[in-house]
Amino acid sequence: MKKKEIIIVVIIALCAIGIYMFMKPDVKQESAKIIVTYNDKAIDVIDPNVDGIYEYKGNYGTFHVEVQDGRWHAVDVDCPTQECVHVGWVGVDDYLPIICLPNGFAVVLEDIDQ
């Protein structure tokens, strides 16, 4: 790789970190809510501070969201790709949406105070 190319790659990496810091919302654990959307419509609001397993029926089969100790993940999902399960546990600090494309679900974090 040429020196110019290395500089471009470093700039891209720095931009990515900058965008992440800029886009990351300031969500507080106390006011955080997990919004479950199905085909772009909010169908449920989950409190991340209350442990539990939530079941939903999607386009392909069942979709479960498990909440434990303020963190949540997709588990026991009927879909061929299992990509949402691979995302693993996410919390308020991660701000990572869990999306199950075959079932049409998106699990996103929102702050009710904002």
Add this chain to the structure above:
Amino acid sequence: MKTKHFVYLTLLSAMAITLNIMESILIGPIFMSLRIGLANIIALITLFMLGPKDMIIVNIMRVFIGNLLRGLIFGSTFWISLAGVTLSSIILLICYRLRSSIVFTSILSSIGHSVGQVLMVMFIYNQAGMAITLPYLLIFSIPTGILTGFVAKAALSRVHANLKVR
């Protein structure tokens, strides 16, 4: 000469499809929906060995036949895959025109693939929130691009000397 060209094209297409299916079944995503992109190695080899037109053919074959064999043709996964491959192919063509190095081309193509996929997910599912995953994918695309770039470079250095290799 034409037959030889077709044989190369067919072999490279078969390799790209095989790697695409093998990766999705045996390896899976390394982070979120991000994969290493082993089939991108073949796209790079095709580009520097046979040229841009053949690279586009190999990439289209890999998306259509790869998804057809996995039973995902014309589903959401197919369109997301097509968007990723389209953007990555455009970037490959630009880098090829600018005579960039293989590793750099691979890194940018890997980034383009991730960006294309995220944009398609945002479009299909109307999930603007997916944009938050872009910085993660951009950062993780750099090491995967370096890996595929070095493998493609090593493979290209071993192929016939009179082929177009940079």
